Amino acid sequence: xxxxxxxxxxxxxxxxxIAELSCALHRKVREGTLDPxxxxxxxxxxxxxxxxxxxxxxxxxxxxxxxxxxLTRSLPKSxxxxxxDAIHIVSAVQAGFHEIWTNDRRLLAxxxxxxxxGRSIKP
Numbered sequence: 001x002x003x004x005x006x007x008x009x010x011x012x013x014x015x016x017x018i019a020e021l022s023c024a025l026h027r028k029v030r031e032g033t034l035d036p037x038x039x040x041x042x043x044x045x046x047x048x049x050x051x052x053x054x055x056x057x058x059x060x061x062x063x064x065x066x067x068x069x070x071l072t073r074s075l076p077k078s079x080x081x082x083x084x085d086a087i088h089i090v091s092a093v094q095a096g097f098h099e100i101w102t103n104d105r106r107l108l109a110x111x112x113x114x115x116x117x118g119r120s121i122k123p
Contacts, residue, residue, distance in 0.1 A: 014064075014091035015057040016084055021046055058091040067094065071114060081110045089114045 025043055028034035034042075049055050058064075068086045075081060085107040092100045099117040102108060111118035 011054065012056045012058060012092070012095060012097065014088045015059050016087050016091075017055075017057075018050075020084060058095045060087055060091070064090050064094055075110070075113055079110050079113060080106050082106065085110065089116060092116055 022043065025034065025039040029036050029039050050057070064087060067090045068083070071090060072081060072086060085104060088102075088107065089100060089111060093114055093116065097116065099119050100107070100111055101119045101121050103121045108118035108120060
């Protein structure tokens, strides 16, 4: 992901990513698949990227949350969508983007219902 982000002109994401990364790193440490020092180093890399504006954050606002509620009403019941993924998708729509990059297959499956093109970052 870092390599892909480094090759882009700009990278935008929902500010929700701060909490998501923190929880994901904690989960990896708890499960024993990531050393605590390595988790801290990864978090510091990301926070440095944020501080140096390598990532542009779309704030999670009440408006975005209300749009999530409104737009999920029309989703087919066969489309799985988690709250965090919906926030990322609606944040992209509200920011005027036409595509979203992710390695999450469920998020990719839902993007077209919101008028976005999903792009996989998996090699």
